[in-house]
Amino acid sequence: MKIAIASGKGGTGKTTIATNLAVVLSKQGRDVELLDCDVEEPNCHIFVKPEMETSSPITIPVPEVDDAKCTGCGLCSALCQYSAIVCIKGKVMDFEDMCHGCGGCTLICPEKVITEREKEVGIVEIGQGKGFSFLHGLLKIGQVMAPAVIRGTKAAGRECEISIIDAPPGTSCPVIEAVKDADFVILVTEPTPFGLNDLKLAVGMVRALKRPFAVAINRCDAGDDAVKQYCLTEEISVILEIPDDRRIAEAYSRGEIALECIDDYVDIFSTTIKQIEGHHQ
Amino acid sequence: MKIAITTQGQDLSSALDPRFGRAKWLLLVDSDTGAFEVHDNTMNLNASSGAGIQAAQNVANLGAEAVITGNMGPNAVKTLNMAKVQIFLSTDGTAQDALDLFKAGKLQGITEPNVEGHWA
Known part of the structure; x- marks a missing residue:
């Protein structure tokens, strides 16, 4: 429970x-x-x-766009609710501090030019007390x-x-x-x-x-x-x-x-x- | 040239809105003819975050070559710089006053933010 x-x-x-x-x-x-x-x-x-035994990083996936292969369709930007990825006049730019790590832009990209990088946002410590x-x-x-x-x-x-x-x-x-x-x-x-x-x-x-x-x-x-x-x-x-x-x-x-x-x-x-x-x- | 001005009302006699991302209205003005279009910015006004980025994206995609506003933070500046939209700051008065100052070359142009981001 x-x-x-x-x-x-x-x-x-x-x-x-x-x-x-x-x-x-x-x-x-x-x-x-x-x-x-x-x-x-x-x-x-x-x-x-407590006596802490382990400490592990907690990460979220943030997008990395391959600009050379991006066609500038803007689907990623239209999907993102947090303005973490924007498309202006066919160019894409990302703001990783705005990203909530949902992975939506990677999924929606028709050209598959968005990859994910793990960004550390915190840690979890585990122990006994x-x-x-x-x-x-x-x-x-x-x-x-x-x-x-x-x-x-x-x-x-x-x-x-x-x-x-x-x-x-x-x-x-x-x-x-x-x-x-x-x-x-x-x-x-x-x-x-x-x-x-x-x-x-x-x-x-x-x-x-x-x-x-x-x-x-x-x-x-x-x-x-x-x-x-x-x-x-x-x-x-x-x-x-x-x-x-x-x-x-x-x-x-x-x-x-x-x-x-x-x-x-x-x-x-x-x-x-x-x-x-x-x-x- | 097309200039986006952040305003508190829907015409050139309206006061300038000093906020960029959370301005009430955006006037898209043709500086040669004085003709303008009104764009509602309410959606950004109520956004939980990312208002500056979204407004910058809108302004650029509307075809503005310059923006006149009161203050601009790091994310909006970064977006407009990429879009090659010039940024000018004006403090008070109406949209018409700001436009006149702009035409007279009396507004300060920036390529760096003049205020901090709201997460800072």
């Missing part, structure tokens, strides 16, 4: 929840893998402190194709009983890549107007993707009850509520996992797992 941890708003506690769930599952003796797919700024490793497998993707500095790195990170994962995916914040392409094949999505929010606004966007996203989901409210006693009211009205389950507990903030600031320092949280996160497995059956 794949469980993705996402949120509209950033800084709501995705990493806290992802790492604590991975640790509690590992303590239960389950076969777990944690994938940090927040490839623009992965941070799960700060808490998991706290009794489970750990992977994270890292987008190369200066590159913008985060979805390709997320795809590569997920592809590097192994078949296991439970995969926990820490998604990037927001509701754009990288998030969709991270959550689109999840069996269950936890949307993390906080009880504030910003938290509610961005939760609504995230709910719209997971509904469009037809993913089963529930909400986790972090610092649940710190704001107002508008998030809970919204979840009631929309018939969305709240499967985790974490109080505004100074001990969690202190553990976090030391790079420690909350349930390893505070016993109360073992039960809280175990209950969340039970509820997800209940939903999933």
